[in-house]
Amino acid sequence: MxxxxxxxxxxxxxxxxxxxxxxxxxxxxxxxxxxxxxxxxxxxxxMAPLLPFASTLVALCEARALVLPMDPKDAAQKLFETQIQITGLIEKVDQGFDKVITSKTSAFRASRMIDSLRDHLKEWFGFYKGYDPSFDWWVTQPYNAVEKCLETASASIREKLVGIKPGNKDAIVGDPIGRHGLVDELLAEMIPYTPEEIIAIGEQEFDWCINEMKKASRSMGYKDDWQAALEEVKNDYVEPGKQTQLVRDLAQEAVSFVEDLKLVTVPKIAKETWQMFMMSPERQKVNPFFLGGESIIVSYPTDSMDHEAKLMGMRGNNIHFSRATVFHEMIPGHHLQMHINARHRPYRRLFDTPFWIEGWSLYWEFILWDDDRFKKTPQNRIGMLFWRLHRCARIIFSLNFHLGKMAPQECIDLLVDKVGHERATAEGEVRRSLNGDYSPLYQAGYMLGALQIYALRKEVVDTGRMAEIDFHDRFLKENRMPIEFMRALMQDRPLSPGYTPCWKFYKFRDDKLAPRLS
Structure with missing residues (x-):
C-alpha cells in the first residue's frame, strides 16, 4: 500500500x-x-485444512533462502513432526475428508501446492546434503520419509477428493475465480462491461461467424452445411515433413503483403531474426496449434504419436488454418509486436495484457478478412472463420467456467460440437485455458482486444485523422496497456487520477448479424 x-x-x-x-x-x-x-x-x-504442515516446511525453505544458521537436530525434529501430520492427513483423506473441502478445485489446488512444497524441500535438502556431515546424520532419514509422504498425500488428494485416477496426467480440473474475481479482472483490463455482457458479445460474434461460414460453404457447393465444408478444409493438409516449408512460405507471404501495401512498418532486422522450432508431442497436449513470438513453434504430428493422434494433429493444422495462424504468430502479429516492444517504451511491458498482445494479432485477422487485396478462396475463408469462431467460443466457455456454469468437459464439447475442433485439439485448448497458467480473461482477450482495436481504428483511421500505417506503427511503439488507455493517448482524451473505464466500444443490436462495432 x-x-x-x-x-x-x-x-x-x-x-x-x-x-x-x-x-x-x-x-x-x-x-x-x-x-x-x-x-x-x-x-x-x-485449502488450508489440507495443508496443516505447510508453514513448517515453508519456514525451513525461507530460512535456507536467507542463509540463516541451521540446527540439523532441530530440522530433523520438525521433519519428524511433519511426517506425523501428513500421515494423519492421508488417513483423513482416505476416510472421506472431502466433507470439509468446499470444492474439487480447492482440493486440486492443495495437491499442486503439496507438489510445489515437495520441490522446494528437495532443493532445501540438496543445499545442505554432503556439505554438513551432521546434517546428513540427522536429516536424511526424516527427509526421505517426509518426501515420500508428500508424494502419497498429493496422489491421495487427487484420487479421493478430485477424482483423478492414478497415472492420469491429462485430467482437466481448472480453478474458477467466480463472478467477483471476473469483475475485478475486467476492471483491471479497463473493460466497462459485466461478465454477462461479455458472454453476450461472444455469442453475437459467434452468430456472425456462423452466418459467414454458411456463405463460404455455399461457394464450395455444400449449401448451408458449413460443417461439411469445414471437413473438406481440414483434410487439406501437407504430408509429414512438409509443414515447416509451408510455414516458411506463409511467413514470407505475410511480410510481402503488409510491406507492399504499406500497412505497417517492418524493420529489416525483424524479418531476418526469427527462427522455427518443432513442438514436442507432450507440449502439443496443451498447445495443439502453433505458438509464436521471437520464434515460431510448429505443432505437427511426430512418429511417436498413435495413428488417431497423428490424423487429428494434421487435420487441426491444415493448410488453411495454418495460413491465418502464421500471420497471427509472426508478422504482422506477435513477432513484430515483440520486436517493436523491445525498442520503444520497453518499461511498459510490465503492463502486459492479452487485450493488447492477443487482440493485436486477431485484429490483423479482421483486417485481412476485410481487405479484398488479400486473396482468399472459399477454403481460405473457412480457415479464417474457424479461428474467429474459436475466439468467440473462448469467451463463452472461459467466462462460463469461471462463473461456475460450465464444467471442463462441457467446454470441450462446445469446441467439438459447435466450432468443429478435433477432440484432441479441443482438449488441449481447454487444458491450456483452465490449468491456471493464464489469467482468467486471457482467452477472452483475443476477441475483445481485437474488437477494441478495430473500433479505435474506425475512430482515427476511417475518419481521416491518421493514416493506416501511422496508426499501426504508433500502436506498436506505445507498447502494452489496456486499449482504453491507448485510445486516450491517440485522441488526447481527458484523464484524471481516479480514471475508471467508460468506453463502450461495442453496440448490441436487435439484429445479431448486423455490424456491431461502435
Whole structure:
C-alpha cells in the first residue's frame, strides 16, 4: 500500500499525456496485484485444512533462502513432526475428508501446492546434503520419509477428493475465480462491461461467424452445411515433413503483403531474426496449434504419436488454418509486436495484457478478412472463420467456467460440437485455458482486444485523422496497456487520477448479424 500511497502524492495535473497514462498504468498495476493477493488469500483459506504442515516446511525453505544458521537436530525434529501430520492427513483423506473441502478445485489446488512444497524441500535438502556431515546424520532419514509422504498425500488428494485416477496426467480440473474475481479482472483490463455482457458479445460474434461460414460453404457447393465444408478444409493438409516449408512460405507471404501495401512498418532486422522450432508431442497436449513470438513453434504430428493422434494433429493444422495462424504468430502479429516492444517504451511491458498482445494479432485477422487485396478462396475463408469462431467460443466457455456454469468437459464439447475442433485439439485448448497458467480473461482477450482495436481504428483511421500505417506503427511503439488507455493517448482524451473505464466500444443490436462495432 505504501507504493500506491506514494503514487497518489504525485502532481498528476502537472504531467503531460504520456506521463498521465504511465501514472494510471502503474496505479492500475499495483491495485491489480493487491486484489490478486486478496484472491489468493481467500483461495488459500479454502485449502488450508489440507495443508496443516505447510508453514513448517515453508519456514525451513525461507530460512535456507536467507542463509540463516541451521540446527540439523532441530530440522530433523520438525521433519519428524511433519511426517506425523501428513500421515494423519492421508488417513483423513482416505476416510472421506472431502466433507470439509468446499470444492474439487480447492482440493486440486492443495495437491499442486503439496507438489510445489515437495520441490522446494528437495532443493532445501540438496543445499545442505554432503556439505554438513551432521546434517546428513540427522536429516536424511526424516527427509526421505517426509518426501515420500508428500508424494502419497498429493496422489491421495487427487484420487479421493478430485477424482483423478492414478497415472492420469491429462485430467482437466481448472480453478474458477467466480463472478467477483471476473469483475475485478475486467476492471483491471479497463473493460466497462459485466461478465454477462461479455458472454453476450461472444455469442453475437459467434452468430456472425456462423452466418459467414454458411456463405463460404455455399461457394464450395455444400449449401448451408458449413460443417461439411469445414471437413473438406481440414483434410487439406501437407504430408509429414512438409509443414515447416509451408510455414516458411506463409511467413514470407505475410511480410510481402503488409510491406507492399504499406500497412505497417517492418524493420529489416525483424524479418531476418526469427527462427522455427518443432513442438514436442507432450507440449502439443496443451498447445495443439502453433505458438509464436521471437520464434515460431510448429505443432505437427511426430512418429511417436498413435495413428488417431497423428490424423487429428494434421487435420487441426491444415493448410488453411495454418495460413491465418502464421500471420497471427509472426508478422504482422506477435513477432513484430515483440520486436517493436523491445525498442520503444520497453518499461511498459510490465503492463502486459492479452487485450493488447492477443487482440493485436486477431485484429490483423479482421483486417485481412476485410481487405479484398488479400486473396482468399472459399477454403481460405473457412480457415479464417474457424479461428474467429474459436475466439468467440473462448469467451463463452472461459467466462462460463469461471462463473461456475460450465464444467471442463462441457467446454470441450462446445469446441467439438459447435466450432468443429478435433477432440484432441479441443482438449488441449481447454487444458491450456483452465490449468491456471493464464489469467482468467486471457482467452477472452483475443476477441475483445481485437474488437477494441478495430473500433479505435474506425475512430482515427476511417475518419481521416491518421493514416493506416501511422496508426499501426504508433500502436506498436506505445507498447502494452489496456486499449482504453491507448485510445486516450491517440485522441488526447481527458484523464484524471481516479480514471475508471467508460468506453463502450461495442453496440448490441436487435439484429445479431448486423455490424456491431461502435
Amino acid at each position: 505504501s507504493e500506491l500511497d506514494g503514487l497518489h502524492e504525485q502532481p498528476f495535473d502537472l504531467y503531460d499525456q504520456q506521463e498521465k497514462v504511465d501514472y494510471l498504468l502503474l496505479g492500475n498495476y499495483i491495485e491489480r496485484q493487491l486484489r490478486q493477493l486478496q484472491l489468493d488469500l481467500r483461495q488459500d483459506c479454502k
